[in-house]
Amino acid sequence: MLNSNKTILILLIFMISIVGYYNALAFYKIMDYIFSLTEHKTNLFLSISFINALHFFFRPLGGWLCNWLQRKSKNLLLPYFVLFYALYNFCIINLIDLFSLKLGIIIVLCNFVLIGCILGGIFPQIILSLLNQKQPNTTRKIILGNLYFAAIFTASILAKFSLFLHNSSNDDWFFQIVPCSFVIVAIRLFFTKSLWVDFKFNNSPISLAHSWSSTIRHHWLVILRFTCFLTFITSLNAFFTTAMPFYLERYLNYPEKEVLLLQVSLFICGILGLIIGGIYHSKLGKRLHLTMGILIKIMLYFLFKSYINNNFYTIAILECFCMLGLGLMMSKILNLIYSIFPPGYKLSGVTIIYDFSFGLLSGISVYLSTYLIHQFNNLYIPSMIIVVFSYLSLISLWFTPNSDFFRYDDKE
Numbered sequence: 001m002l003n004s005n006k007t008i009l010i011l012l013i014f015m016i017s018i019v020g021y022y023n024a025l026a027f028y029k030i031m032d033y034i035f036s037l038t039e040h041k042t043n044l045f046l047s048i049s050f051i052n053a054l055h056f057f058f059r060p061l062g063g064w065l066c067n068w069l070q071r072k073s074k075n076l077l078l079p080y081f082v083l084f085y086a087l088y089n090f091c092i093i094n095l096i097d098l099f100s101l102k103l104g105i106i107i108v109l110c111n112f113v114l115i116g117c118i119l120g121g122i123f124p125q126i127i128l129s130l131l132n133q134k135q136p137n138t139t140r141k142i143i144l145g146n147l148y149f150a151a152i153f154t155a156s157i158l159a160k161f162s163l164f165l166h167n168s169s170n171d172d173w174f175f176q177i178v179p180c181s182f183v184i185v186a187i188r189l190f191f192t193k194s195l196w197v198d199f200k201f202n203n204s205p206i207s208l209a210h211s212w213s214s215t216i217r218h219h220w221l222v223i224l225r226f227t228c229f230l231t232f233i234t235s236l237n238a239f240f241t242t243a244m245p246f247y248l249e250r251y252l253n254y255p256e257k258e259v260l261l262l263q264v265s266l267f268i269c270g271i272l273g274l275i276i277g278g279i280y281h282s283k284l285g286k287r288l289h290l291t292m293g294i295l296i297k298i299m300l301y302f303l304f305k306s307y308i309n310n311n312f313y314t315i316a317i318l319e320c321f322c323m324l325g326l327g328l329m330m331s332k333i334l335n336l337i338y339s340i341f342p343p344g345y346k347l348s349g350v351t352i353i354y355d356f357s358f359g360l361l362s363g364i365s366v367y368l369s370t371y372l373i374h375q376f377n378n379l380y381i382p383s384m385i386i387v388v389f390s391y392l393s394l395i396s397l398w399f400t401p402n403s404d405f406f407r408y409d410d411k412e
Helices: 004-035 041-057 059-072 078-098 101-131 138-168 173-191 193-197 212-229 231-251 256-279 286-309 312-330 333-339 343-376 381-398 402-409
Strands: none
Touching: 004 078, 004 101, 004 138, 004 173, 041 059, 041 101, 041 343, 059 101, 059 343, 078 101, 078 173, 101 138, 101 333, 101 343, 138 231, 138 256, 138 312, 138 333, 212 231, 212 343, 212 381, 231 256, 231 286, 231 312, 231 343, 231 381, 256 312, 286 312, 286 381, 286 402, 333 343, 343 381
16 A cells, blocks of 8 residues: 555646646647648648647636635645546547637637636646655655656657547547546546545645735745746747747648657656756756756757758757756756745745746747747747847846755755
8 A cells, every 4th residue: 555645646646647648638639620721821820829828828817816716715626627627628639620610719719718727726736735745855855846847748748649649540549548548537536535635735835825916015026036037948848848849840841750759859858857957956056057058058059050951860969958958957946936935825926936937938938939930931039039038037047046946955
């Protein structure tokens, strides 16, 4: 028998995988559906980029709404959110092909708004529940934080692989079995009430949460500083995990199979970076972020030059190194955000920083890249936007003391 702590960790990892899988699969499936019904690919890509950006724009609203609902409730609402999200996306993924284009676009718009609102509440609560688990040493704490991103990357690989098999063969068994399995797991988790007792909800940072207005009033400088600090990381993450596949397929005309293999390689490199960061967490301070930022910006110059020259192998190598560096920089980030707020402000503080950086700013960077490419026909635009965000991150990093990167060692 597993002890309660291990049971909770397995439960949370399942929840991250369920949400991450459906988030990625719904995005890929809907994009393929819309592209299959029109011939005007370039103009439509701009519209699709805006539709996808809605999912990011509405995350802060969802985070605020879920935070408000959780403060009013005496029970943990996380399993309700996850179950609804899994069932809703299961229906959308399997029914989207039955709709006409006009009706499908309306449903897609509503879908991305709703998904953004739900994810804005689900992800911060999962992060808080994950990091609130007691661990015997610092390394375990870092690994817990990194498990979140690792599970998201793994779920994205599974989603892309599912859709590739669905599109390339008549055998849909994998495409049907995996979503069905996740729905069954979500239902099982929801109705197994004994599992949720171990969350000790009444003493958790979720149940003690202050309102957003109170958190912003008392910790506005910390929120501003760390949201700006994360702009470089989130813009890189948004480009490599969301925009890059369509960038290669639609603008550079690479075949889907090559892009799939490249994307899987990138996610693996990201996971490898997280593992290395977890092992050598004591070395990951302010200096490493400065060094990695400079190296990644240098690699971005050669990467986008390779895009123009259509050198796929050079693109693959440079992107893998960039993603490895990104994994290193993402390591400890969640632990850092979690540790800078006192218990009563953890849920609202983590939600605000996460939803505005990984949500709103990610959506802005992806849509702005697509819009400017469409306007100026310049494929270097995404790298320019990432560089601009990197300077904003650098200014914030300048005012961040190195000790903040090691606050997880403090006893609360």
